[in-house]
Every structure is written in C-alpha cells, then in structure tokens.
Amino acid sequence: MRFRSLFNPTSVAVIGASRNKGEVGREVLTNLIDSFDGEIFPVNPKADQLEGLKCYDSITQVPKRVDLAVISVPSTIVPKVLTECSDSGTKDVIVLSGGFKEVGEEGAKLEEQLKTIARNNGLNVIGPNSMGVISTSSDLNATFAQEMALPGNISFMSQSGAFCTAVLDWANEVGMGFNHFVSLGNKAVLDEIDLIEEWDRDKKSEVILAYLEGIQNGTKFIETASEVTKNTPIVIVKAGKTEAGASAAASHTGTLTGSDVAYDAAFKQSGVIRAGNVEEMFDFGSILAHQKPPKSRKVGILTNAGGPGVMATDALEGYGLELAELQRSTLDNLEGVLSSLASRKNPIDLTGKANEEDYREALNYMIEDENVGSVLAMSAPAAIFSYPELTEIIAEARKKTDKPIVGALMGGQLEPEAQNNLKEAGVPNYFDPARAVRALSALVEYGDIQRRDRSSSNHFTIKKEEADQKMERLRESEIEVIGLEGMEVLEDYGIPTIPAEIAKTPEEAADLAEDIGSLVVLKVDSSQIVHKSDAGGVKVGVEPADVAWEYQSMMETLEQTRPEAKINGIRVQEMVKGEEVIVGLKRDPQFGPLIMFGLGGIYVEVLKDVSFRVAPVSRKQAREMVESIDGYPILKGVRGKEGVDIDSLVDIVQRVSQFAADHPEIGELDLNPIMASSEGARVADVRFRFAE
Numbered sequence: 048m049r050f051r052s053l054f055n056p057t058s059v060a061v062i063g064a065s066r067n068k069g070e071v072g073r074e075v076l077t078n079l080i081d082s083f084d085g086e087i088f089p090v091n092p093k094a095d096q097l098e099g100l101k102c103y104d105s106i107t108q109v110p111k112r113v114d115l116a117v118i119s120v121p122s123t124i125v126p127k128v129l130t131e132c133s134d135s136g137t138k139d140v141i142v143l144s145g146g147f148k149e150v151g152e153e154g155a156k157l158e159e160q161l162k163t164i165a166r167n168n169g170l171n172v173i174g175p176n177s178m179g180v181i182s183t184s185s186d187l188n189a190t191f192a193q194e195m196a197l198p199g200n201i202s203f204m205s206q207s208g209a210f211c212t213a214v215l216d217w218a219n220e221v222g223m224g225f226n227h228f229v230s231l232g233n234k235a236v237l238d239e240i241d242l243i244e245e246w247d248r249d250k251k252s253e254v255i256l257a258y259l260e261g262i263q264n265g266t267k268f269i270e271t272a273s274e275v276t277k278n279t280p281i282v283i284v285k286a287g288k289t290e291a292g293a294s295a296a297a298s299h300t301g302t303l304t305g306s307d308v309a310y311d312a313a314f315k316q317s318g319v320i321r322a323g324n325v326e327e328m329f330d331f332g333s334i335l336a337h338q339k340p341p342k343s344r345k346v347g348i349l350t351n352a353g354g355p356g357v358m359a360t361d362a363l364e365g366y367g368l369e370l371a372e373l374q375r376s377t378l379d380n381l382e383g384v385l386s387s388l389a390s391r392k393n394p395i396d397l398t399g400k401a402n403e404e405d406y407r408e409a410l411n412y413m414i415e416d417e418n419v420g421s422v423l424a425m426s427a428p429a430a431i432f433s434y435p436e437l438t439e440i441i442a443e444a445r446k447k448t449d450k451p452i453v454g455a456l457m458g459g460q461l462e463p464e465a466q467n468n469l470k471e472a473g474v475p476n477y478f479d480p481a482r483a484v485r486a487l488s489a490l491v492e493y494g495d496i497q498r499r500d501r502s503s504s505n506h507f508t509i510k511k512e513e514a515d516q517k518m519e520r521l522r523e524s525e526i527e528v529i530g531l532e533g534m535e536v537l538e539d540y541g542i543p544t545i546p547a548e549i550a551k552t553p554e555e556a557a558d559l560a561e562d563i564g565s566l567v568v569l570k571v572d573s574s575q576i577v578h579k580s581d582a583g584g585v586k587v588g589v590e591p592a593d594v595a596w597e598y599q600s601m602m603e604t605l606e607q608t609r610p611e612a613k614i615n616g617i618r619v620q621e622m623v624k625g626e627e628v629i630v631g632l633k634r635d636p637q638f639g640p641l642i643m644f645g646l647g648g649i650y651v652e653v654l655k656d657v658s659f660r661v662a663p664v665s666r667k668q669a670r671e672m673v674e675s676i677d678g679y680p681i682l683k684g685v686r687g688k689e690g691v692d693i694d695s696l697v698d699i700v701q702r703v704s705q706f707a708a709d710h711p712e713i714g715e716l717d718l719n720p721i722m723a724s725s726e727g728a729r730v731a732d733v734r735f736r737f738a739e
C-alpha cells in the first residue's frame with residue numbers, strides 16, 4: 048500500500064515534542080505512548096528526556112530510519128524539519144502545526160514551500176493544520192485529541208479538525224468504531240482522493256466516510272470515486288450546501304447552477320452517497336459497514352404497534368422504497384401467530400398481545416418470503432416482552448439471512464444487553480422509524496450503485512472540422528452572447544434545429560414565411576438583445592400573410608423597448624408544437640462541464656425542474672437525467688396526451704455533452720426551448736457564451 052507507514056508504522060518520531068503538558072507536541076506524544084506498541088522517538092533539542100523516553104535534537108540524529116514523523120513545530124520551521132525527515136529516509140509525515148494557508152498570505156507561501164519539498168522528495172504529508180491520524184488496526188493514536196477511537200471497519204476523514212474531536216467524542220459514546228480516522232487539515236499534499244484510493248485497497252476499511260468543505264480536483268475525484276464505489280461505499284457530507292448560482296449569468300443554465308449543484312451531480316455520477324448532515328452520514332456509514340444491500344427495494348415491516356407501522360410505511364415512499372406484498376404462503380403461515388385483531392397484510396401488526404415467540408415466528412416467516420428484500424423490525428415497549436429477549440431474536444434472525452434487518456425498537460434508552468445484542472448482530476436501531484427507513488434507503492442506494500451500468504459515453508460521428516471553423520468565426524465575431532447565429536454549429540453535432548433565416552426587410556421576411564408555408568415565429572436578431580421575448584422581440588404563431596406587417600410592428604416595439612440596440616434583422620422560423628425542454632451547459636471551476644436537462648421555456652427559472660450531470664455523460668446517465676425531473680410524466684404523456692420521443696432528448700443531452708467536451712472554450716450554453724414531440728425534438732433557440 049502506498050501509505051503503509053502512515054497507517055501502519057513500526058516507529059514514530061514526534062518532532063516538537065514539548066516539555067509543557069497540554070501543548071500539542073506533548074499531547075500527541077502521550078497519546079502515542081498510551082496507544083502504540085512500536086518505537087517512539089521524541090525530538091526536542093531543549094530536552095534530554097520526555098515521558099521517560101530519550102529526546103533527540105533532530106530526526107537526523109535518531110539512530111534508525113523512522114517510519115512516520117508527526118510534526119508540531121512553529122510553521123516557519125516546518126520546511127526545514129520536513130527536509131530533515133526526507134534526509135533521514137522518513138516518507139510519511141503528519142503536520143499538526145497551524146499557521147499556513149488558513150492564516151493568510153505569509154502562511155500560504157510557507158504552504159507552497161511545504162508542497163514543493165514534499166513533491167521533490169516524494170513525501171506523503173497529511174496536513175498542515177491537521178489534528179492527526181488514528182489507525183486502530185495498528186493501535187496508533189497520532190492525534191492530540193483526548194481519546195482514542197474504538198476499532199471498526201469504517202474509515203473517516205474530515206476537513207475540519209474541530210469536527211474530528213467532536214466526532215470522536217460522540218462515536219466513543221455510541222460505540223461506533225473506525226479503522227482509520229484522519230484529520231485532513233489544509234490538504235496541501237494528500238487529499239480526499241489519495242485516501243479514497245488507499246482505503247479502497249485496504250481490506251479493513253469497508254466503508255469510507257468524509258466530511259468535506261471542497262474538492263479541488265473535481266475531474267480526478269469523479270474518475271477515482273467512480274471506480275472505488277464499485278467495491279467500497281463512499282458517504283460524504285459536503286459543507287456549504289446553500290451556495291446560490293451566479294446571479295449575473297447570461298444563461299438560464301448559469302443561473303440555475305451553483306457550485307453545490309456541481310457537487311451533487313459529481314457525487315451522483317461517481318456513485319457517492321451524499322448525506323445531508325452528519326447524523327445521516329454516520330447512520331449510512333454504520334448500516335453500510337454491517338449489512339449487504341438488499342436484492343430489491345421491497346420492505347417487510349413487522350411491528351406490535353399500528354401507529355408506528357403506518358409512520359414507517361409513509362416514510363418508505365419518501366425514500367424511494369416500497370412495501371413488499373407478502374406471498375400467500377407467508378400469510379397462511381402467519382395465521383397461526385396473529386390474533387384476531389392483527390392486520391393481515393404488510394405492515395404486519397402483531398398488536399400488543401404478541402409475545403416474543405410470536406415475534407420470532409413472524410419475523411422468520413417474513414424473512415423467508417421471497418417478495419421481501421429487507422425487514423424493518425419495529426416494536427413499542429410492551430409489558431409482555433422484554434427488549435433483551437426481542438433483540439436476541441432479531442440477532443438470531445440476522446444470522447440466518449443475507450437480507451438487511453433494521454430495528455426501530457422504540458422507547459427510552461435500550462438496556463445495555465439489548466444494545467449489545469443488536470450491535471453484535473450489526474443491526475442499527477433507531478427510535479424514529481423514519482430514520483430507520485432512511486438508513487435502509489442508503490443500503491438500497493448502494494445496491495443500485497453497485498449494479499449500475501458503468502459504460503462510458505459513446506462518441507457520435509460529427510462534422511468536427513466544419514464545427515471547429517464555425518466556432519472559430521463566432522469567437523472572432525466578438526459577440527458577447529451568441530444567439531441564433533450559433534444554430535448551425537449544433538447541426539454539425541447532429542443536434543436537430545428549426546432553421547431560422549434572417550430577413551432584413553418585411554418583404555424578405557414574407558418570402559421566407561411563404562417558403563416555410565405554415566405558421567411562423569418571428570425573432571429579432573441583435574447582439575445587444577439577449578433575452579428576445581423580454582424586449583418584445585419574439586412573435587409566435589404568425590400567418591405568412593401577416594409577416595410583413597408583424598415585422599414592422601416588432602421593429603416599432605423594439606424602438607420603444609431597446610432604442611440603443613443595433614438590429615440586424617428579424618429571423619423567421621417555423622412554428623413547431625411540442626413540450627418545451629431545455630438542455631444547457633455550464634463550466635464548473637472544479638468539475639468541468641456540467642450538463643443540465645429540464646422543463647424549459649420561459650418558466651425554467653421559476654419551475655427549477657432540472658437535473659445535472661458532469662460531461663462526458665453516458666447514455667444511461669443521460670436517460671437518468673431525463674427521467675429524474677419531476678415533470679417526466681408530462682414528457683411521457685398524461686391523460687391521453689401522446690408522450691414525446693424520449694430517445695431524441697437523451698440523444699441531444701449526449702451530443703451537447705460531446706460538444707462541451709470538444710469545445711472547452713464555451714463557458715455556458717442554453718438550448719431553450721427544445722420543442723419535443725412524439726416526432727422528435729428540435730432546438731428553437733440557442734444562447735451561449737465563451738468562457739473568459
């Protein structure tokens with residue numbers, strides 16, 4: 048493994064081991080002494096001995112090569128110390144010292160120095176400004192936190208050090224264990240991508256959890272996480288969720304795209320499960336650490352109280368799960384257990400009359416039912432049975448099956464014995480049935496992620512040369528926002544458009560309409576008018592015979608609304624019926640081209656019914672984008688109305704993805720609206736802008 052010594056060293060040096068108790072350099076030394084079985088070398092030129100260990104003036108003085116160095120010296124000395132580490136053959140380093148990028152310009156310079164030294168010498172550095180690293184599999188507590196973590200199969204990283212300490216406190220209290228626990232600090236050298244790769248290789252890290260504030264290398268992140276999530280679930284809480292899109296954006300896509308949207312798209316795309324908050328992250332983490340994803344989304348609910356059973360049932364739908372329909376044979380078997388008052392369909396309510404034996408039998412029947420993918424074992428406290436016994440029954444059931452079982456045993460704190468039974472069986476338990484269902488949904492989601500199609504995006508044959516030339520010319524035109532003059536490039540990419548030729552006079556317009564021979568749409572052509580309809584520059588449903596007159600009338604309107612605009616003429620376009628959808632693109636600084644699909648037209652920003660993925664978008668992903676919007680049923684056709692050709696939309700999404708990849712110079716793009724019908728989809732309006 049690449050960071051063998053970081054998580055599994057045989058010797059550790061503490062550079063800056065302080066003589067003063069309570070200081071970071073001293074705390075980390077005592078933590079190491081308390082936890083670690085290997086050799087420990089304190090380094091402090093001012094001390095001869097600390098905690099009974101001989102002190103060295105520098106790591107270069109230590110008589111043997113040290114696997115891991117933990118540095119806690121003033122930031123200005125860190126570069127020197129780092130060089131000494133490298134000179135003495137130590138490759139893995141944790142820098143606890145603060146005073147780097149987080150404090151301003153001077154610190155940022157020091158951090159650059161640190162990076163250069165690490166790069167030139169191939170050092171693996173965690174931090175700076177890290178709280179340290181814990182590896183329970185090596186009994187290593189190289190942090191200055193108060194406590195050591197409990198052992199477990201979850202590995203956790205956090206960009207916030209303060210949050211690390213809080214998590215450690217809490218995890219120890221609830222009995223949650225970790226394999227590796229890393230405070231990332233400023234991520235100057237090693238970042239989340241390195242650790243994800245490492246933990247994927249590490250068999251003891253079965254689930255990866257992360258609390259992140261940002262991801263620098265978005266493209267690499269997607270690439271790595273997409274691979275890793277095949278085998279190892281990744282759950283991330285991303286702080287800073289509410290950041291809004293840039294309001295000055297010229298396109299609808301630009302307005303609807305904040306950085307959070309990019310994170311969301313990137314996580315979806317790479318199979319990362321996003322947790323909305325810290326509680327969720329740990330709920331998801333602990334169920335993923337102990338149970339395998341179910342084969343179906345169908346849940347069997349067993350309860351002795353009706354109300355909570357109903358609550359759980361309600362929660363299922365909200366989390367994309369379904370109530371299993373029990374097999375006839377299961378129901379027949381259950382007859383023997385159920386009292387006359389009990390419900391005879393899922394959720395099975397045994398009522399307060401049931402005892403442990405009844406629960407055991409019912410649970411077993413439910414597990415054996417092929418229609419049941421997973422089981423929610425619920426109960427309200429009842430005089431007739433005890434939780435220690437009930438949890439034993441649940442634990443037994445777990446041994447017999449691969450199907451997930453989640454507990455919602457309500458009441459106050461469970462007896463330690465009951466808690467222990469569940470813990471040993473790997474059955475998470477929640478007071479709130481909705482929370483139990485939510486945890487279960489993460490397991491189902493991970494099953495979907497593992498099964499999903501990972502085919503890469505297909506490449507269309509397009510008229511590349513023609514398109515390149517056109518793009519070059521558009522770029523040279525120095526028009527700030529390209530409008531309908533950009534339509535032909537789309538055709539080169541095989542994206543169907545509704546041609547809109549320009550007329551310079553009413554007569555020319557009338558001739559164009561005559562050629563089209565049906566109702567037309569008139570659209571002003573001016574590089575100063577970006578949103579044409581806002582200015583009165585769009586007229587739909589015009590009879591060819593009225594075109595000349597409408598031309599004049601639009602010119603007069605524009606004279607009022609936009610007197611300053613230089614108008615090149617008016618474009619004439621066939622009027623096309625259909626549902627209006629939008630496909631857009633916005634280049635994100637971290638993740639690159641973000642593709643958007645949604646219900647379009649002029650209400651797109653009001654409806655905000657859109658979905659995002661990062662290009663390149665595979666066929667499957669493009670389809671998911673189309674299917675995942677709320678308005679999808681409208682596209683499928685409702686109340687006898689014919690649906691639209693979904694494939695043609697999927698196709699456009701993919702072609703735009705290819706366009707985005709080929710032309711990194713495009714900053715944002717809107718195809719809005721695209722008129723979609725059962726006959727196909729055609730672009731009626733385009734708008735794009737080159738990136739600075």
Ligand code: ADP
Binds near residue numbers: 545587621648649
């Ligand atoms: P802009 O976005 O600059 O206001 P559009 O070309 O998108 O101008 O036109 C505005 C609206 O007019 C569209 O959202 C759509 O409702 C309608 N429209 C535009 N072109 C057509 C067309 N060819 N067929 C039918 N409706 C159209």
Ligand code: MG
Binds near residue numbers: 719720732733
């Ligand atoms: Mg438009």
